[in-house]
Amino acid sequence: MAHSLPSDRNSSLPELFDTATMPPGDRLRLLRDAIGSAAVPVEVLHHVGPDEVSARGTGGRLGRLSILTITTTPLTVRRTVRLARADPEPSIIVELQLAGRRSVVQYNRRTVLSPGDLILLDARRPYLSTSQDGNHQHSVRVPRADLALTDHALARVAGLRLGPRNPVANLAAAYLTRLVGDQRLAAEADLDVFEAPTIELIRAVVATQLGAGVLASEPLENTLALRIMEFTRQHLTDPDLSAAKIAAAQNISVRHLYTTLSRSGIVLGEWIxxxxxxxxxxxxxxxxxxxxxxxxxxxxxxxxxxxxxxxxxxxxxxxxxxxxxxxxxxxxxxxxxxxxxxxxxxxx
Structure with missing residues (x-):
């Protein structure tokens, strides 16, 4: 059975690997090494014959963060205990499922991801990811120290499906899709400016998932301008869009709305x-x-x-x-x- 890959040719990020350019005899080894170099070292088991294996990856850096978009034929990726312990820089990986269904196991939790779902993985711990019908995903790798979350908090959220019940997860999914797919970003001289807001958004996703009171308040406030603008962007065609409506959606006052946007140099009416x-x-x-x-x-x-x-x-x-x-x-x-x-x- 032939497997077709979703197109990722619209990615604004440079190509990292493509099995079409690899010698067939070395393809499996080269692909494993390429995935390990672009993300974290893993073992790879393919569910199709060697001649059918196909994979593409694009990626780049946002300061200390790394972004990867990968599209593959069906496979299983295993992060073993040995590989996790050998990692010189502990990191957290946030993955957004774009196409295909995937089963992920970490911390004895088995989660099935559908398109639009987010998951956070602790790269210091073993995990297993299996796709039976091909896989297409974005991922962001963050140094664990930069995320500034406790081991207890990460253990509670790693391996969980972060989906519709977490409104900040929905925002993060839309943000990652636009960040990776917007062709205009390819011309940016300094993508490092996206490092801080990306980290704060991931912290907000975790904090909101935990419902952690004080823990949630700081990252939620730090991402308020981003959430305001994402809501506004999604409702640009609404003829009744107003500052009051935007503020109500974020559970803030209109005054707080304007104060938040002014700190980012945004004039709401002009932006709209x-x-x-x-x-x-x-x-x-x-x-x-x-x-x-x-x-x-x-x-x-x-x-x-x-x-x-x-x-x-x-x-x-x-x-x-x-x-x-x-x-x-x-x-x-x-x-x-x-x-x-x-x-x-x-x-x-």
Whole structure:
């Protein structure tokens, strides 16, 4: 049976390994070494024949953190007691399941992960991860000392499925997906700026899972701006989006909302306006949206007045929405003409 891999070609991170470039006779050994170098040393057992084994990995550094996206045919990954004890720098691994179902065992807990689920693994302890239908995941490796959580706290949360009942886990899943997949980040000169907020977000996930009172309050407050902006991003098309609605979703006052955002240099109204305009601009340029009116697209992105939208669009981009759409339609027609196959009779 052939196994197809989900595409991870949109990752903004550099490619670390691809079995397609490995000599078939050395593929299994090279892949094991590549996974161990990109993440942590593990034993790998493949559930398909050597000729069917396929895996790709992309990754990078965020300061002291490392990020890995991996896509593989079915396999079992085993972190043995010997390998865990030999690790020179104890670390914590947070994994986000993107596709496929996977069984993970750590601390005598067996957890089944589905797409969208998070799990935290303590790399100082043995664990077992098995995927029967292929696997696609993001992972972040954090030095254990940087996470600043007690052994007791980690032991209570490691190996658990962190899913829908943990709202901060949902935020972390969306954050990791955008962090790894956003092509614009590939051009960032210094990805280290994401180190601190990523650590605080992971701490908030753990603290919220534990319901640990004082333990939860600090990381939750430290990630408040991130949670506010993620909620706002997800509700950009809501015409009733307001500071009051955003504040209510975070159980804070409007004053606290503005104070939190001001510390990050964010002006809420301007931030929303710019993202909505960018959304409209993308849709107006898409050929699939050619059948929708400009006013319908504007309304879908929260602009209630067509005249105000047109004026704001021109101020932001130097041309009207109609001119922008016409420009891209002309480009698409020109491209279609240059790629139309030449008639065989004419060619002859």
């Amino acid at each position: 306006r710019v993202r909505r305009l960018e959304g409209c601009r993308r849709e107006l340029a898409r050929s699939a949206m050619a059948g929708r009116t400009i006013s319908a697209i504007a309304h879908a992105w929260g602009f209630g007045d067509a005249t105000h939208f047109s004026r704001t669009f021109r101020e932001a981009f130097g041309m009207s929405p109609r001119e922008w759409r016409a420009l891209h339609q002309n480009k698409q027609r020109a491209y279609a003409l240059t790629t139309t196959p030449i008639d065989a009779d004419v060619a002859s």
